[in-house]
Amino acid sequence: MIIQVLKKLQLLLELPNGTLYYHFSSKEEIFNFLVEEGMKLLKNSIEIKIQKCETTKDKIRAVILIQVKAVIKYRSVLSIIFSQIYGNEARNMICVEKVSEYIDVVKNIIDEGVKKGEINKCNSKFLAYTIFSLTSTIMMYTKNEEYDISEIFKECEASVFGDIF
Secondary structure, eight states, rough: OHHHHHHHHHHHTOOTTTHHHHHHHSSSHHHHHHHHHHHHHHHHHHHHTTTTTTTTHHHHHHHHHHHHHHHHHOOOHHHHHHHHHSSHHHHHHHHHHHHHHHHHHHHHHHHHHHHHSSSSSOHHHHHHHHHHHHHHHHHHHHHTTOHHHHHHHHHHHHHHHTTTO
């Protein structure tokens, strides 16, 4: 699977064969870079977007929208991350670590909302994982089909906001 993604990445960046290996010493190093940078991109996107939000609900809506857009734009990278979350090898641990860091950002938003009284008291860690799990749901739901971002966003929003506000 890594080789397929590397080929897609090479085509996307319009790089000649072998160019990626000029900057990276191995497939594993490229993989680690993709995981780290991919999850960092998601975290940074959220941190930037939520600065403009006043309420916790708006912040969570921003998280959901970012995840919907990320699935559509970075499906290949996210599918690699998901495929490597389980296991005991170094690459599995890196995936778990980076996904957990992202989920912690979401958990902190939820915790802040609970403290402010904007969200009903809940298991914020579980809810953060639930929100992240929408990413895999979106990937499966949109696979090989036409989709409307706003409709997917509405469905995700309805799934999350059922009992917490």
